[in-house]
Amino acid sequence: MSFKPLMLAAALFALPIAVFAQGGGEAKDNTMAEIEKYREMLAGDNPAELYEAKGEEIWKRKAGPKDASLEKCDLGLGPGVVKGAYAQMPRYFADVNRVQDLESRLVHCMVTLQGFKAEDLTKEPFDTDDRKTDLNALVAYVVGASKGMTINPPLKHPQEKEMAELGKRIFFYRAGPYDFSCATCHAENGRRIRLQDLPNLTTHIGSQRAYGSWPAYRISEGLFRSMQWRINDCFRQQRFPEPQFGSDTVTALLLFLASNAAGGKYDGPGFKR
Amino acid sequence: MDKLRRMLLKGTGASGALAAALAAGVLKPGQVFAADWNKAAFDAKDIDGALKGAGVSGAADSKDVTIKAPDIAENGAVVPIEVASNVPKTQQIMVFIEKNPTPLAASFDLQNGTEPSVSLRVKMGQTSNIKVVAKADGKFYTTAKEVKVTIGGCGG
Amino acid sequence: MADPMKIRATVQGDVAEIRVLVNHAMETGQRKDAKTGELVPAHFIQSLVAKLGDKTVLDAQIGPSVSRNPVFGFKVKGAKAGEKVVITWKDNKGDTRTDEATISAG
Amino acid sequence: MKNATMLSLWLAVGFAALPPSAIAADDPALEKKAVEMIKRDFKEKGIAKLDRLNLDAVQAACVKYSDKPPHEGSDGLDTLEKQQMAAIKWPADGKFMGDWKKGEVLAQSGRGMTWRDKPGDPNGGNCYNCHQLKPQELAYGTIGPSLLQYGKIRGNTPETQKYTYGKIYNAKAYNLCSNMPRFGHFGVLTEEQIKDLVALLLDPESPVNKK
Numbered sequence: 001m002s003f004k005p006l007m008l009a010a011a012l013f014a015l016p017i018a019v020f021a022q023g024g025g026e027a028k029d030n031t032m033a034e035i036e037k038y039r040e041m042l043a044g045d046n047p048a049e050l051y052e053a054k055g056e057e058i059w060k061r062k063a064g065p066k067d068a069s070l071e072k073c074d075l076g077l078g079p080g081v082v083k084g085a086y087a088q089m090p091r092y093f094a095d096v097n098r099v100q101d102l103e104s105r106l107v108h109c110m111v112t113l114q115g116f117k118a119e120d121l122t123k124e125p126f127d128t129d130d131r132k133t134d135l136n137a138l139v140a141y142v143v144g145a146s147k148g149m150t151i152n153p154p155l156k157h158p159q160e161k162e163m164a165e166l167g168k169r170i171f172f173y174r175a176g177p178y179d180f181s182c183a184t185c186h187a188e189n190g191r192r193i194r195l196q197d198l199p200n201l202t203t204h205i206g207s208q209r210a211y212g213s214w215p216a217y218r219i220s221e222g223l224f225r226s227m228q229w230r231i232n233d234c235f236r237q238q239r240f241p242e243p244q245f246g247s248d249t250v251t252a253l254l255l256f257l258a259s260n261a262a263g264g265k266y267d268g269p270g271f272k273r
Numbered sequence: 274m275d276k277l278r279r280m281l282l283k284g285t286g287a288s289g290a291l292a293a294a295l296a297a298g299v300l301k302p303g304q305v306f307a308a309d310w311n312k313a314a315f316d317a318k319d320i321d322g323a324l325k326g327a328g329v330s331g332a333a334d335s336k337d338v339t340i341k342a343p344d345i346a347e348n349g350a351v352v353p354i355e356v357a358s359n360v361p362k363t364q365q366i367m368v369f370i371e372k373n374p375t376p377l378a379a380s381f382d383l384q385n386g387t388e389p390s391v392s393l394r395v396k397m398g399q400t401s402n403i404k405v406v407a408k409a410d411g412k413f414y415t416t417a418k419e420v421k422v423t424i425g426g427c428g429g
Numbered sequence: 430m431a432d433p434m435k436i437r438a439t440v441q442g443d444v445a446e447i448r449v450l451v452n453h454a455m456e457t458g459q460r461k462d463a464k465t466g467e468l469v470p471a472h473f474i475q476s477l478v479a480k481l482g483d484k485t486v487l488d489a490q491i492g493p494s495v496s497r498n499p500v501f502g503f504k505v506k507g508a509k510a511g512e513k514v515v516i517t518w519k520d521n522k523g524d525t526r527t528d529e530a531t532i533s534a535g
Numbered sequence: 536m537k538n539a540t541m542l543s544l545w546l547a548v549g550f551a552a553l554p555p556s557a558i559a560a561d562d563p564a565l566e567k568k569a570v571e572m573i574k575r576d577f578k579e580k581g582i583a584k585l586d587r588l589n590l591d592a593v594q595a596a597c598v599k600y601s602d603k604p605p606h607e608g609s610d611g612l613d614t615l616e617k618q619q620m621a622a623i624k625w626p627a628d629g630k631f632m633g634d635w636k637k638g639e640v641l642a643q644s645g646r647g648m649t650w651r652d653k654p655g656d657p658n659g660g661n662c663y664n665c666h667q668l669k670p671q672e673l674a675y676g677t678i679g680p681s682l683l684q685y686g687k688i689r690g691n692t693p694e695t696q697k698y699t700y701g702k703i704y705n706a707k708a709y710n711l712c713s714n715m716p717r718f719g720h721f722g723v724l725t726e727e728q729i730k731d732l733v734a735l736l737l738d739p740e741s742p743v744n745k746k
């Protein structure tokens with residue numbers, strides 16, 4: 001049997017169970033209480049910090065054919081401003097005349113400022129055990145610089161408003177051999193898949209807890225995972241084909257989640273099972 | 274969880290790979306390291322062998338040795354534990370995961386004022402006892418705690 | 430080259446609490462690569478030594494049952510703010526890394 | 536106490552879900568754009584081909600009416616449920632019960648149909664993902680109802696056996712926009728596998744029906 005990393009299915013965003021625990025027998029409550037204890041003991045010392053430190057170094061280091069750093073990269077709050085930028089994404093960028101999420105924007109900066117080729121960066125964008133990408137470490141660094149801030153995507157530009165609306169429709173699109181949409185698992189309160197609680201992403205609280213604690217270091221893989229990866233793996237478990245990296249479909253879903261989570265606290269990068 | 278169970282229980286290739294590493298001479302102890310890595314103890318495939326390799330004999334059950342760990346681990350790849358000894362003159366603390374393919378996880382020599390309390394994160398391939406042995410004044414004291422490992426996600 | 434550790438060291442009274450987060454794969458040697466199906470060679474830290482100033486305070490031997498990106502926490506009596514904590518690890522392939530941190534008041 | 540506080544907070548701030556009205560039908564132009572976006576932005580991977588993005592009549596109705604289709608009409612509940620029921624392929628031998636032990640193994644497996652699964656790999660039943668079944672298994676989901684004591688409560692009658700087989704084969708024949716996949720209809724599980732699951736649910740010896 002070949003080895004495959006264990007992925008949780010549609011259990012996309014882990015939440016503290018106490019909030020969502022329902023009745024259903026003492027055994028179950030006890031199980032959930034112990035798992036909550038497990039999570040408490042894990043708090044702090046998040047290996048994502050190792051990626052944040054590396055990402056900061058990569059951000060400041062000169063690299064690429066143009067031998068430039070990313071310190072002039074505009075993440076929406078002006079060239080070089082990292083602090084708080086992620087909390088206000090995805091957003092419309094006039095220089096490309098489209099809405100971008102963090103990863104699309106980082107690729108844009110690595111291409112325009114450093115001279116990398118977009119296809120080289122996006123061909124295999126996700127970390128594996130023996131291949132860690134600069135892009136992924138940069139994600140950790142940038143999201144870490146929004147920790148504790150309020151999730152506040154602008155949602156003012158017509159393209160931003162439309163993308164959030166499109167994301168909502170994609171969220172409810174049922175297809176594939178299992179008839180699954182995102183909503184199949186993430187549109188009701190208090191549901192679990194196996195032991196994994198499923199946030200209701202159509203509510204503010206559910207979205208805030210989920211969107212607000214991703215990207216994250218995932219224990220089951222021992223790797224730091226970005227939002228593009230997160231959505232990609234959702235679709236895998238929905239039994240869909242693969243969404244293209246940085247595609248509008250992914251950006252639209254992220255903006256839909258960010259708009260539901262808006263006003264809540266960003267508390268990532270997270271630490272997930 | 275299946276991943277980890279497979280990872281820990283499948284195959285016997287580890288000893289081979291390790292032997293190769295040893296043969297290649299990459300295990301030279303650096304200056305900073307006082308003791309050589311205890312190969313006999315770490316390579317032992319069962320708890321008795323690991324205890325023997327670590328030189329543990331006649332360990333007495335003791336309430337003064339404690340293990341703080343969740344009763345249920347959401348993911349066996351990372352199980353947070355805190356181990357401590359209140360036995361006076363504790364000089365060493367060892368942690369064993371009884372059902373892992375190689376049970377000895379770590380051994381801590383405490384020197385120059387370090388308190389007999391250490392926290393760490395261990396892998397558990399399946400539900401198992403965690404066994405902690407403290408060495409104090411040449412004698413061994415022990416306790417154990419079971420941690421259940423659950424199946425998470427949907428195995429896809 | 431190995432990536433840096435993250436060391437936190439704070440003192441309350443005369444007891445320093447030290448926590449270290451280490452960047453390491455901690456491969457058991459028993460895991461199969463998802464793509465190739467081959468066993469991933471064992472690669473894990475075997476020793477980790479902590480010094481306070483020039484005194485060794487913790488000398489740990491470690492096996493592959495310790496988690497990937499390991500975390501260790503311990504307390505040292507008789508420490509003062511401003512003292513240096515130096516931590517060195519070495520793995521079964523001979524890779525090694527040393528990092529240090531200054532103890533701050535907690 | 537904590538739960539009570541959280542609950543009131545929840546009710547006050549974030550409990551309100553999206554409007555349950557027909558999202559897709561509200562703005563047909565936007566819906567069209569979303570579908571175009573989906574069709575443009577995916578690529579096939581492994582066994583997961585692009586035709587999976589096309590909707591069959593049931594999926595189209597459930598998307599269009601936000602899982603609450605009207606009874607009447609050619610894309611209404613009555614017509615479509617009848618069609619789904621008529622498409623169920625019942626066992627030729629008239630038997631519905633297989634081996635509950637095999638059913639339990641199947642129920643535990645969450646594998647199948649993703650782009651990482653290889654052609655020919657056996658698919659799992661995914662049952663514990665959403666349902667509680669045997670009392671010993673603590674890691675069960677709650678998307679679907681608990682099936683603890685399923686056979687004991689309903690009785691192991693020929694009618695129940697047939698209903699259970701049909702429900703696993705095609706849940707949409709009974710409840711058009713059910714969350715449950717159509718395991719037989721889409722060939723995810725074989726006739727034999729479905730029988731094993733029926734036995735897991737109904738056999739008096741199955742742990743599902745033991746205390």
